[in-house]
Amino acid sequence: MIRKLILWSIAVLLVSCGGNDDPPPVPEGATLIFPEENSECTTGVSVNEALSQVNFKWQASDHTDSYTLSVVNLETNVPQTISTAATSANLSIAKGTPFAWSVTSISSDSDQTAVSETWLFYNAGAETSYAPFPAQLVNPISGSTVQRDIANEVLLEWQGADADNDLASFEVFFGEANPPTTSMGILDSDTMELSVSVNADTVYYWRVFSTDSEGNTSDSGVFDFKVF
Template sequence: MRFLSILIVAVILLGCKKKEPPKPPESVQLVFPEKNSECTTGEDINATTSQVEFRWGASSNTETYELIVTNLENGNKQDVTVTTTSAKLPIAKGTPYSWVVISKNSAVLQTASSPSWNFYNSGFETTYAPFPAEIVEPKMGASAFKDINNDVVLRWSGADVDDDIIGFELFLSTETPPETSISTPGPDATDTKVSVVANTVYYWRVITKDSEGNTSDSGIFEFRAL
């Protein structure tokens, strides 16, 4: 009788055990095209377009993957959702792109984003313009605290398939587009200090230059100095 009572209690306890909530998906590791590289494996579609296969690793708790590919020259985006760890898209030759993969699970609202990688889709060019500088901080719409000298540090990251960056030019203004050149750091520079006024919105951008005379524009970013 005692054994039966213990068994009944155990069954009740097991029945009352709460079901664990579904776990959110994890981000993937991108594989190909490689970061800051030239992709030469595209399948020709016509004189201006080739089909490129994007590959990434599987991530936990993920049902589907959304691949987003952005043309860095005009901002146009292409996307496709798949259940596999690869997808093909037709993209323009001789053009810089960025790509990112979003992990999704229908059981939860959360998603997970991979890092964003840049690459050039191979074309007929013998030299490539630098990739647009990646803005590290302040990010778009962020608040930046000035130091005791009323300075804020602007940080960016540059890359070039040809590895021939010769320098950068930074523009900063309280008006957009920013047209006041404030600094022309060398090829190894990744940050610079600028004087700011508290409670003021600033706009900034970075132009990257290479030895062939090619340039690229980061686009305009804004931040509020505090």
């Protein structure tokens, strides 16, 4: 009887010392509020002829202690970042320029982070008509290796938008040269995918030019991928 009591006491002690092995909760992605997606931001406070200060806002996310705001100039691909425990932050950014922005949620209890959606906007300037946002090349991911389909083709996919809502067309350039110089034709603004013929063990380059009804254009930049 004494032996059983001792063994039971040891078991209870081991359980009580074991603690809680559940991993800490990971942060969730923040919901973006302002500047709105595919919009023209006109509320910035002018800093000088070139810059205005914009107040970025998002909703708080669960299991999050701080946030990192990232704002990327789509003409130069240069990012600006700022860390904060609040759900808003001010940044001075170029006027009359397209930007992409997102928020990363961070927890001091977890090594994992969560990234919000990425929204595009134009920071208002002197322009009355804006070029389309540079097309966002979605698939294939740049630098990836992909499998061609049974027809020896790969599907190119992208996303396009325009703050003025007058996006008219896309022109896709594709080939083995960097930058690609072979036009695959003009596509209407509702078409954001195109199948292209490919060969195995070959690296290909592609880019998309977006044009609006005013003749304004933007360039996605060059992506590359390799075919198995």
